[in-house]
Amino acid sequence: xxxxxxxxxxxxxxxxxxxxxxxxxxxxxxxxxxxxxxxxxxxxxxxxxxxxxxxxxxxxxxxxxxxxxxxxxxxxxxxxxxxxxxxxxxxxxxxxxxxxxxxxxxxxxxxxxxxxxxxxxxxxxxxxxxxxxxxxxxxxxxxxxxxxxxxxxxxxxxxxxxxxxxxxxxxxxxxxxxxxxxxxxxxxxxxxxxxxxxxxxxxxxxxxxxxxxxxxxxxxxxxxxxxxxxxxxxxxxxxxxxxxxxxxxxxxxxxxxxxxxxxxxxxxxxxxxxxxxxxxxxxxxxxxxxx
Numbered sequence: 001x002x003x004x005x006x007x008x009x010x011x012x013x014x015x016x017x018x019x020x021x022x023x024x025x026x027x028x029x030x031x032x033x034x035x036x037x038x039x040x041x042x043x044x045x046x047x048x049x050x051x052x053x054x055x056x057x058x059x060x061x062x063x064x065x066x067x068x069x070x071x072x073x074x075x076x077x078x079x080x081x082x083x084x085x086x087x088x089x090x091x092x093x094x095x096x097x098x099x100x101x102x103x104x105x106x107x108x109x110x111x112x113x114x115x116x117x118x119x120x121x122x123x124x125x126x127x128x129x130x131x132x133x134x135x136x137x138x139x140x141x142x143x144x145x146x147x148x149x150x151x152x153x154x155x156x157x158x159x160x161x162x163x164x165x166x167x168x169x170x171x172x173x174x175x176x177x178x179x180x181x182x183x184x185x186x187x188x189x190x191x192x193x194x195x196x197x198x199x200x201x202x203x204x205x206x207x208x209x210x211x212x213x214x215x216x217x218x219x220x221x222x223x224x225x226x227x228x229x230x231x232x233x234x235x236x237x238x239x240x241x242x243x244x245x246x247x248x249x250x251x252x253x254x255x256x257x258x259x260x261x262x263x264x265x266x267x268x269x270x271x272x273x274x275x276x277x278x279x280x281x282x283x284x285x286x287x288x289x290x291x
Contacts, residue, residue, distance in 0.1 A: 033054075043076050044076070048075055082102075116135045117146070120153075124156045140153065154190065155186055184204070185203075188220060200224060219251035223250065238255035257272075268289060272286070
């Protein structure tokens, strides 16, 4: 995983070969090592990104933002630092700042499709679906096969009331690239938005056939099990998701829901608290536990 990818988990900001070449990535194993690396090479964007990535992985997102903010004014290739900063702001929920940083990066990287995806993700979460669609479409004009742009486009079309169009676009993408599990996940979400849980469940199964380690597919199947009142298999699916990705908020949320019905109140509270801390609405679990 690249430095930018690690920083922008919620904002798909990866770089193509069109970006300026940089030195081999440095390794940071501690705060002291990161500070020393940046001090030794203050104009090297890779040093800045390496330290910010370590901070982000350690959960120190605000400190990562501070390192990137300083780097944007100092490094020789500020576009990369700006795009990474947009991703960190996005994860912090500072969407206005994320949009400003991504827009500034896009001015420097007009032909980088991942920059268009990054700002499209931000527009989506700001509640600006038209701008998000325009950005994803721009990314696809630059890189027609880019999965993150395809998935982003399908997702925002579906969530903004254009599910039939989203389905047709997604099926066309799948026809072109049938082995892409991300597209099957996107199609499953379209079916959920159309209130077709059986089709969604089957589609998530197809995603798992392509990628058995897809925590997201397991978590979404857990959600569908819960919604149909099948709480034991829901718990099993969510536990499998968390074995693969212990930070998957969807899995925590629906495992908390399943456990609240199965009677394991301690685990229900634990997982619901984790999901709520990540920004998910867990009021239904608290209501169930207080009955």
